Structures are given as C-alpha cells and as structure tokens.
Amino acid sequence: MRRCVTAAMLLLLSAAPAPAQDAAALTKAMVGQWELSTTERSRTCVVTLKPEAAAPGIQQGAQHGMKLELxxxxxxxxPFTKDIAVWTVKGLDIVRLExxxxxxxxxxxxxxxxxxxGLRANEGVYILQNLVAARSLAKSxxxxxxxxxxxxxSGRAVCGLTLTNNxxxxxxxxxxxxxxxxxxxxxxxxPTMWRLERGALMLIAPSGEVWRFEADDNAQWRKTPDSADPLIMLRQ
Known part of the structure; x- marks a missing residue:
C-alpha cells in the first residue's frame, strides 16, 4: 500500500513496533492483535498472535509454531486463512503463518x-499491520x-474530482x-479508480496508468515526482 507516508500515518507508525534486530526481538514484537487484509482493506481479518507454543496435535510438521486466534x-x-494454524518467525525477519x-x-x-x-501466488499482496494503526488508517x-x-x-484550478467508497x-x-x-x-x-497505498494516494486510469500523490506538511496531496509547476489535490 515509496517509503514516504502522510503525517497521520507517521503518527500511527510511531506507535507500532520498531524494526526488530533479530528473530527473538521480532517474535516478541509480533505478539498481539494484527489486521490481515488486502492492500486496501476491502477484506480484513483480525489475527491475535500469542507467545505460547502450539500443542503438538495442532502442528505436526514443525517444532516451533506458536498459537494464534482468527x-x-x-x-x-x-478464504486462505482457513488453513492457518500457527505462526512463527523464520530466519531473522520473516513472519510466517503456517x-x-x-x-x-x-x-x-x-x-x-x-x-x-506478503504475497500469495495468483492472488496478490496482503498486508499485516498493527490492529490499532490499521483501524486508524481506515478513518484516514x-x-x-x-x-x-x-x-x-500557482493556484490555478485544472480539474474537479470525486473519490468514492464504491x-x-x-x-x-x-x-x-x-x-x-x-x-x-x-x-x-x-482516472476512474483510486486507492491508498502505504500512505500515498494512487489515481488509476483504465489504461493502467497511475498517478501518485503524497501528502505534504500543508495537508495537501502533491503529484510525484515533484516539478516546478506541481499538481496539487485540495479538499473541497
């Protein structure tokens, strides 16, 4: 959903776990409630990751899976979540649902x-993020x-646009x-479609062309890359 985010997202992310330095730190940081969703949250699922090891009968093929609740x-x-039984950290930085x-x-x-x-073949990208931050993003x-x-x-209006939740x-x-x-x-x-993607506003044409806008410090959305005569979106 670039690594530049809106001011609102910066506030949200400041409360989220910092990048872990090793597997043990990442495991500790992941314990809690998370939202699993499509990239723009049209379909969501709350996952609670627990620190306790799963019972042997729950996970027969691996040794270190931990409990979770969906x-x-x-x-x-x-639908793919019906197969999820446990969670674990692989290597230094991979959170795996097994x-x-x-x-x-x-x-x-x-x-x-x-x-x-996370990417599932033939399905696309899914997002896992802190539940509190995700719900605040939904408000955004x-x-x-x-x-x-x-x-x-210069302030010259060039177009009007309506973004819907359809x-x-x-x-x-x-x-x-x-x-x-x-x-x-x-x-x-x-453009006939829009979405938010990691804090950026994406306008999408039927041809597949995408214009990307990022929020600035004045609560405006500026088309990127920036130019001497920038294109800016303002709330009406």
Missing part, C-alpha cells in the same frame, strides 16, 4: 515500521472520500469520477 469472519473474508503440517500459508516481511507485506481512508480540486502550484471492478480499488471541464492533461489521463 476472528470468526476470517475464512469468509480471506498450516497444521508446518507448511507456509503466507510469509510476511516488514516494509515499514509495523507494516508487513474515510476522510479521503468526497470532492477534491486539482490545482497547479468498490471498482479491479480488486482493492475504489471508483473515482472527474468533473466536467478538466484541463486536457488530466482529462486525457482520465
């Missing part, structure tokens, strides 16, 4: 403090919904609509 709705939201035979269901690595990414996403104005650095045809994206009489550059780009 909330009741996990299997419906993320089945009862000790086989990996999904591996996560930390990409930002307290935010982990809600705050993005509504009308925006695109302006140049799920788009492409997974983990939401519908976006341009308003009439947009500048030709924006109109030709013609």
């Amino acid at each position: 909330e009741p709705g996990c299997a419906a939201a993320l 089945n009862s035979a000790g086989e990996a269901v999904i591996d996560f690595t930390e990409v930002e403090s307290g935010i982990f990414e 996403m809600d705050q993005m919904i509504g009308d925006w104005s695109m302006v140049r650095g 799920e788009a045809a492409t997974a983990d994206n939401f519908e976006a609509f341009l308003k009439p009489r947009c500048d030709s550059l924006v109109a030709n780009f013609g």
Whole structure:
C-alpha cells in the first residue's frame, strides 16, 4: 500500500513496533492483535498472535509454531486463512503463518515500521499491520472520500474530482469520477479508480496508468515526482 507516508500515518507508525534486530526481538514484537487484509482493506481479518507454543496435535510438521486466534469472519473474508494454524518467525525477519503440517500459508516481511507485506501466488499482496494503526488508517481512508480540486502550484484550478467508497471492478480499488471541464492533461489521463497505498494516494486510469500523490506538511496531496509547476489535490 515509496517509503514516504502522510503525517497521520507517521503518527500511527510511531506507535507500532520498531524494526526488530533479530528473530527473538521480532517474535516478541509480533505478539498481539494484527489486521490481515488486502492492500486496501476491502477484506480484513483480525489475527491475535500469542507467545505460547502450539500443542503438538495442532502442528505436526514443525517444532516451533506458536498459537494464534482468527476472528470468526476470517475464512469468509480471506478464504486462505482457513488453513492457518500457527505462526512463527523464520530466519531473522520473516513472519510466517503456517498450516497444521508446518507448511507456509503466507510469509510476511516488514516494509515499514509495523507494516508487513506478503504475497500469495495468483492472488496478490496482503498486508499485516498493527490492529490499532490499521483501524486508524481506515478513518484516514474515510476522510479521503468526497470532492477534491486539482490545482497547479500557482493556484490555478485544472480539474474537479470525486473519490468514492464504491468498490471498482479491479480488486482493492475504489471508483473515482472527474468533473466536467478538466484541463486536457488530466482529462486525457482520465482516472476512474483510486486507492491508498502505504500512505500515498494512487489515481488509476483504465489504461493502467497511475498517478501518485503524497501528502505534504500543508495537508495537501502533491503529484510525484515533484516539478516546478506541481499538481496539487485540495479538499473541497
């Protein structure tokens, strides 16, 4: 979901576990409640990672798996979670969710403090992050919904845009609509979807082209890479 985040995300991440220096530290930092989700949280599952070793009958193929709990709705939201029985840390920095035979269901690595990414073949990327931070991020996403104005650095308005919470045809994206009489550059780009990705706002065109915006210190969103005449999104 670049390693630059919004001011809100910086506050959230400051409360999350710092990157662990070794497997023991990472194991200790992971104990607690986490949200497992698709990249833009259209489907979520709460996972509680515990410090106790799993009973031998739970995990037959590995020796060091630890207990976990999945909330009741996990299997419906993320079907692969029905196979998850235990968790463990592999090597120095891999958080692994395993089945009862000790086989990996999904591996996560930390990409930002307290935010982990994992890839499942033919499915895509999933995010594991501190539950409190994740729920605060959800509020941030809600705050993005509504009308925006695109302006140049000079203050000249070039387009109006509405971000919605309607799920788009492409997974983990939401519908976006341009308003009439947009500048030709924006109109030709013609974004129809949006998402937040690790603190950045992504506008996506049907062609697959993506414009990336990052929040600055003035609560504005600036298109990156920056330019002498930046394109800025302002809340209406």
